[in-house]
Amino acid sequence: MEKKFAQDNLSEDEHIKDKSDFLRGTIKESLQNRLTGALDTDDVKLIKYHGSYQQYDRDLESERKQKKLEPLYQFMVRVRAAGGLTTPKQWLALDKLSDEYGNGTLKLTSRQSFQFHGILKRGLKPTIQAVNEVLLSTLATCGxxxxxxxxxxxxxxxxxxxxxxxxxxxxxxxxLPKTTAYHEIWLNKEKVAGTPDFEPLYHHTYxxxxxxxxxxxxxxxxxxxxxxxxxxxxxxxxxxxxxxxxxxxxxxxxxxxxxxxxxxxxxxxxxxxxxxxxxxxxxxxxxxxxxxxxxxxxxxxxxxxxxxxxxxxxxxxxxxxxxxxxxxxxxxxxxxxGDKYGWLKGINNKWFYTLFVEHGRVKNEEGYSLKKALSEIAYIHKGDFRLTGNQNLIIGNVLEKDKKNIEDILKKNGVKDHSKLTGLRKSSMACVALGTCGLAFAESERYLPSLIDKLDVIIRKNGLEENEINIRMTGCPNNCARSSLGEIGLVGRAIGRYNLYLGASHNGDRLNSLYKEMLSEADILAELEPIIVAYAQERDMEESFGNFVIRKEIVEKTIRPLQVLK
The missing domain is CATH 3.30.413.10 (Sulfite Reductase Hemoprotein, domain 1)
Incomplete structure (x- = not known):
């Protein structure tokens, strides 16, 4: 028997779920409406359970308003992969879909899943169908x-x-949800008459x-x-x-x-x-x-x-x-x-190469063709690909004789050896933010690399190239890149303005604390440089950056520490 909730004023989302017929809503009808690039309002909520968020191109927002056009609606699609595992065949299928229906890139997320961005409504169903054809799914990646x-x-x-x-x-x-709605809407399965859906755990409002x-x-x-x-x-x-x-x-x-x-x-x-x-x-x-x-x-x-x-x-x-x-x-x-980069030999006597993927974005650009390189590797690779929780990639189950081929493909396509990157850069994470996420106040993924370029000058000047200082940036406080656990955390407040947080632990068991608000890039560099210099000169042996700023009382420890019930 389902429990009746005590709240008298249920949120709108609860009413939408209640009347959705186990997540069906009118998604089928919304997909067929060619008069708009968007879904109906309730279906925008329900489609999350099927693995997609409706978004719009925020870079074109002003231009389209001036032309009295609706926003350029598009969809993010997230692929479920427990522990982040895919085969080379699946990788190639996702790579192809990103070109055919998305914006030509893949995003490796901080939860070990894949995201497509820039999919138009007419490409939504073909994308989800193709994902399922290679034995992956988008079900319950959102919602x-x-x-x-x-x-x-x-x-x-x-x-x-x-x-x-x-x-x-x-x-x-x-x-996984037990509703058959996903298979009916996206995979053209017929609902069996006389067999109503039932969610033994989630119940009908999840x-x-x-x-x-x-x-x-x-x-x-x-x-x-x-x-x-x-x-x-x-x-x-x-x-x-x-x-x-x-x-x-x-x-x-x-x-x-x-x-x-x-x-x-x-x-x-x-x-x-x-x-x-x-x-x-x-x-x-x-x-x-x-x-x-x-x-x-x-x-x-x-x-x-x-x-x-x-x-x-x-x-x-x-x-x-x-x-x-x-x-x-x-x-x-x-x-x-953090992740440990480079080659690791497994207990099965095969090799695993952890590759740094800056903020999880698999793309091609001048002098850096990571997407092309990984596609080339997938064609010859007999092992697998594994996503890490830090937006990086492991090329897994590689035979000894194939290691050099993989290294050569990466080098040929301008993919830098991790040993040439600073510990700060290798310990960085960023959410998507602008220009697709409707919640973002500021840039994140598109901006953090250039900020790290400037911070790296300070880092190298002070001999801290090898130090793994966690730096994380999000475009809003929803924390998709876990900025609250960054030894240096930056959270967007407005275009070009960020709150700066310091003092998280290096092992993820202490949150950071607010240091300064509404900082510009010049402010961020001015605030961080003397702290980095002091860290280089005054840190204890093996002391992490987060512990250093706490010991020096640059910020206070977070008020509520991790609790352990005895």
Missing amino acids: DVNRNVMCNSNPYQSLIHKEVYGLAGEISNYF LPRKFKIALAIPPNNEIDIFANDLGFIAIEENNKIKGFNICVGGGLGSTFGNETTYPRLADVIGFTPKEKVIEVAETVIAIQRDYGNRSDRRLSRLKHTIDDRGLEWFVNELNTRLGWKLASPRSYQFISN
Whole structure:
């Protein structure tokens, strides 16, 4: 029986879901309307569950207004790939689709999935059909459901990594919506008469908001486990997984001027045997389904449910529903949340090359043909491609004899060796922002590389080329590139103006703090240069940049540290 929600004033999104017939709405009819490049208003919300956001080209906004034209509506399509795995055949198919229907680029996201941008309405259905034809999907990559499940990208790093990677895929498949609407709308499947849809977990109005799950293997936290609604930290004993620490309530999005919204790190609440992971995850999701805020979407993530009712309440509710108690958390340690570049030999005696992809944008431009290079590699590659949580790419399962061919293709196409880049650049992330995201106040992906060019001059001058200082930029406080976990975080406030945040930990277990507001580029450089110089001269051995600015009291530690329930 579905729980009736206590809120009297449900948000408009809740009413849309309620009457959508399990996410169908009028999407079919909207797609056929040739009088506009947009979908009907309700369908704009519903199409997210199918893996797409309606956007428009903001670079052309003023010009089209002057000509009394509607915005140039276009769609982002996101591809689901648990742990970020694709085959060479799938890579080539996505590459082709980006040219045929998109803007000629691929975006590797901070959640280990692919995004197409610039797809017009008439190309939406062919794109989603083609994605499915190569055994990938766009289902539930957006919307109020469990999103793409993140984990370490390389299962051949150890037997532990292989097991956790397999579990991520199992979780991803288990929590997919059961509605047949996706197959009817996009894949031309007929609804079987007399068999109504039923969502045993999500029910007919799904979750109050998006839900994110990740799995991490200490000592590396490259997927930023504490930024997720639900995280599982692998606990290893004698080269075997004993189980997982459970952390709940992470989420980094906020709204300027609204103090009831905030970035929050997940709390570690207990330990579960590995065979109970899906049971725990399903129960956590069900609690959020039943108690999450359905009146105000800005306050609807699991972090708000926990803060409103209390962590102790949440754990008691979880234990009661499970019918057994979580054990106390086991000890663990994270040391970094960055990627390790270059070649790594796996336990299967094959090689894995982690390639730096600046802000995840796979493109061709003069002197740098990354998209072409990866296409050439895909034609000869007998292994796979793996996306990391830091918007980078692993060329995986390479035979010893094929390593040089891959290196030669990258070099021929102007793809720089990672060893020639500073640690700052290799530790950078940026969201898409302008000119496609309708929420962005400022540039991010298109601007951060040039800002790093200027910061690199300061970095090299002070002998810090090898230091991995995390720098992250977002065009708004929704935090898609996890700027709140950057040792240097920049959040757009207006065109050319950013808030500067400092002091996150290097391993992802402490948020940064606001340092200065509304800074121009000249202001950012002027503020950061003396801090970088001081860091070069006064840091302790192995001290990270984030810890240095806290020790020097340049900013205060975030008020609410990561909590561990004893």
